[in-house]
Amino acid sequence: MNTIAERLREERLRLELSQTELAAAGGVGKTTQINYEKGARNPDSAYLSALAGIGLDVQYVLTGLRSTTFGQGEAQIPSVGGSHPATMGKHSWSEGLSxxxxxxxxxxxxxxxxxxxxxxxxxxxxxxxxxxxxxxxxxxxxxxxxxxxxxxxxxxxxxxxxxxxxxxxxxxxxxxxxxxxxxxxxxxxxxxxxxxxxxxxxxxxxxxxxxxxxxxxxxxxxxxxxxxxxxxx
Structure with missing residues (x-):
């Protein structure tokens, strides 16, 4: 995956979320989400920060390099709007992140x-x-x-x-x-x-x-x- 748009879509599919669901988690509308994935607009920091909370690999979306926290076992993603943090296997999603x-x-x-x-x-x-x-x-x-x-x-x-x-x-x-x-x-x-x-x-x-x-x-x-x-x- 060579672009932010492509990597964002890849992460959405990895999390098994629809465009509507990911848009809601990021605090944007579905049209904005579609534009992000088309490369017509770049996601902003507030959107990415919100999605980090449900397990999206922000480092990968921005740079193409996987975070050390991600890819270590099957992701357990909470429902959108859930109160508990996303985890990677037995680890908190924020482990290894600053x-x-x-x-x-x-x-x-x-x-x-x-x-x-x-x-x-x-x-x-x-x-x-x-x-x-x-x-x-x-x-x-x-x-x-x-x-x-x-x-x-x-x-x-x-x-x-x-x-x-x-x-x-x-x-x-x-x-x-x-x-x-x-x-x-x-x-x-x-x-x-x-x-x-x-x-x-x-x-x-x-x-x-x-x-x-x-x-x-x-x-x-x-x-x-x-x-x-x-x-x-």
Missing amino acids: AVAMYDIEAAAGDGRSLEQEEVESTLYFPTEQLSAQGLDPAQVVGIKVRGDSMDGTLADGDWVLVDRSSRDPKPEGVFLLLVHGERRIKRVQRVAGGAWLLISDNPRYEKELIKPEDMKDVKILGRCEIRIGKVL
Whole structure:
């Protein structure tokens, strides 16, 4: 299966659910579900998070790689709307998965507050083992929704990106979640002579922004952007 749409349909069939049933479990209408499976629309994080709760392998749908939790015996899927968690054999569906809080960078952009003070838009679950293999501590990872086109070519409007909050050193250079004058932004950070930083938008339509050493008090690195989750073009 090569596309998100195809893998989503495969997972629905594995769970032995109709399009109507899966749509209800994900909080969408049947027409939306059909569009997801046709590839006309991409499922959003709230939908995928809801389906993780009934045993859908979100990791597989997004990446094509099976989660370590899945495929270990026959799935026991609860009825849609049931109160008990889905299990895989004798294991809870969440065993081996790490919950990652997902925030909207536009909604969570106020006055330098920590992300923990902001409203979590949704929660996605990722295999702990795979996060660790990427050098990521699941406890330090958050998801951020990209807003705007300033990082086009690297990150598109509406993409999600996993941010490692434990990595706040601009060496080596990379793409970071920043707090600039109380506003959260995602930019490429480059160190320049004299201790200044250059904030770069990968979209060439946007000018580079020089942060002088004396202005560093107004800029804070919140974490390094590590993994993009977005539409396959």
